[in-house]
Amino acid sequence: MWLWFAKLGSPKWFYELSSKWLPWLVGAMAILLSVGVIWGLLFLPPDYQQGYSSRILIVHVAVAGTSLAFFPLMAVAGTITLVWRMKLADMVAKNAAPLGAWFSFITLATGSIWGSVSWGTWWEWTDSRLVSMLFQFFLLLGVISLRSALEDSDKAAKACALLSIVGCINVVIIKYSVEWWNTLHQPSSPVSLSPDSPNGPEFWIATGIMILAVYLFLAVSLILATRNEILVRERQAQWVQDLVRQE
Amino acid sequence: MLDVIQFSSFSEFLHMGGYAFNVWSVYGLFAVFIMANLFLPLRKKQQILKEQKRRLLFSEAADDAQAPAGDK
Numbered sequence: 001m002w003l004w005f006a007k008l009g010s011p012k013w014f015y016e017l018s019s020k021w022l023p024w025l026v027g028a029m030a031i032l033l034s035v036g037v038i039w040g041l042l043f044l045p046p047d048y049q050q051g052y053s054s055r056i057l058i059v060h061v062a063v064a065g066t067s068l069a070f071f072p073l074m075a076v077a078g079t080i081t082l083v084w085r086m087k088l089a090d091m092v093a094k095n096a097a098p099l100g101a102w103f104s105f106i107t108l109a110t111g112s113i114w115g116s117v118s119w120g121t122w123w124e125w126t127d128s129r130l131v132s133m134l135f136q137f138f139l140l141l142g143v144i145s146l147r148s149a150l151e152d153s154d155k156a157a158k159a160c161a162l163l164s165i166v167g168c169i170n171v172v173i174i175k176y177s178v179e180w181w182n183t184l185h186q187p188s189s190p191v192s193l194s195p196d197s198p199n200g201p202e203f204w205i206a207t208g209i210m211i212l213a214v215y216l217f218l219a220v221s222l223i224l225a226t227r228n229e230i231l232v233r234e235r236q237a238q239w240v241q242d243l244v245r246q247e
Numbered sequence: 248m249l250d251v252i253q254f255s256s257f258s259e260f261l262h263m264g265g266y267a268f269n270v271w272s273v274y275g276l277f278a279v280f281i282m283a284n285l286f287l288p289l290r291k292k293q294q295i296l297k298e299q300k301r302r303l304l305f306s307e308a309a310d311d312a313q314a315p316a317g318d319k
Contacts, residue, residue: 033281037274037277040274041260041270041274042252042253042254042260043251043252043253044253045251045253046253046264051264051265051266052253052263052264052265052266052270053263053266053269053270055263055266055270056269056270056273059273059274059277060273063277099284102280102283102284106276106277106280109273109276110273110276110277113272113273113276114269114273116269117266117269217281217284217285220285221284221285221288224285224288224289224292225288227288227292228288228291228292228295231292231295231296231299232295235299240299241299241303244296244299244300244303245300245303247296247297247300
């Protein structure tokens with residue numbers, strides 16, 4: 001177990017393992033994304049109230065749900081950095097922050113575009129779900145600027161780890177905001193695959209495929225960015241220099 | 248479930264039942280989001296490798312120049 005853990009922390013080991021996994025992850029991601037998008041745009045029946053604007057939701061729900069994974073992910077990576085000083089964990093945490101900011105931004109933008117027709121407004125400052133998601137976006141920008149502001153990379157890693165752990169509180173607030181303060185944003189609909197559920201089973205299956213696709217995309221993008229980080233931080237290592245020569 | 252394509256013509260497909268702007272801008276944004284976060288890291292990797300190779304060759308050339316003649 002400990003040997004496995006130590007190995008996992010080795011950038012070289014991660015680089016080699018991810019080289020083997022990437023083609024499979026990319027393949028699965030491409031298939032699921034294509035199925036999700038084609039289904040969403042061509043086959044999904046119109047909602048009886050929202051018409052075809054409900055097609056926005058399978059994208060919005062998938063990106064929004066996945067965006068909540070970033071702070072917990074960065075908090076776990078940060079804890080590993082703080083406790084075991086594993087180099088790889090900090091590389092993952094560092095690259096997760098900008099990607100998480102992208103996710104939060106796309107969540108806000110797609111939600112806004114949907115809200116403009118279904119709620120008749122692009123933005124509502126009194127809605128807790130909207131504001132807490134905006135807060136997550138700014139928190140992630142905060143993590144990014146904290147890292148670039150601190151010159152000592154060891155200190156920066158520790159400060160970002162702490163902020164990521166604290167930031168998890170906001171994830172809980174986002175998640176339960178719709179139940180605690182019910183203003184504009186609706187709570188999640190109960191998932192049901194039965195043919196007489198209000199949304200219909202095809203809506204849930206399409207959403208499920210999109211969620212899987214977006215999670216795979218998160219993994220692929222984060223792995224690609226982490227591999228770049230490894231090449232930069234480990235540039236003095238023999239194996240990286242060998243790899244560079246082969247290019 | 249997949250028995251029906253919801254549109255009978257291409258223009259109807261583009262029209263999205265009156266929600267063309269909203270639906271297409273969301274799917275467009277989604278496409279940009281996915282593409283950007285896959286291709287930017289790939290492009291960066293090429294830049295990193297190029298830069299490091301240049302540096303590596305430069306330092307090797309410097310080492311060679313420092314070594315006394317006939318030492319190799």
